[in-house]
Amino acid sequence: MTQFPRVRDVLNKLKTLGQLDHDVVLLVRDRAIMNVLGVPGAREIHGDAIRLIRKREFETDEATIPFYKVTVIWWKGERLWERPQAFKLTKWETVP
Numbered sequence: 001m002t003q004f005p006r007v008r009d010v011l012n013k014l015k016t017l018g019q020l021d022h023d024v025v026l027l028v029r030d031r032a033i034m035n036v037l038g039v040p041g042a043r044e045i046h047g048d049a050i051r052l053i054r055k056r057e058f059e060t061d062e063a064t065i066p067f068y069k070v071t072v073i074w075w076k077g078e079r080l081w082e083r084p085q086a087f088k089l090t091k092w093e094t095v096p
Contacts, residue, residue, distance in 0.1 A: 007067040010081045011053050020047040027072040
């Protein structure tokens with residue numbers, strides 16, 4: 001049993017309730033998008049773009065995205081899930 005709910009669990013719950021729609025927004029780390037400092041950024045994916053939820057990733061029309069890249073899940077502006085701080089650090093960030 002994990003200490004925190006997993007991304008897959010949250011997405012499956014929303015899908016079961018019929019609420020995996022445009023109101024759900026996932027913030028996903030994306031190396032292809034660079035911010036002004038040249039550090040990889042993030043992009044938003046809406047719930048209605050998710051076509052298939054697998055064991056370790058989910059599929060959209062554009063790509064297959066592993067769950068470890070998801071940092072936050074919002075539903076109607078409310079934060080449902082956020083990656084624990086210990087797992088947010090990247091090689092470009094430093095510990096405060």
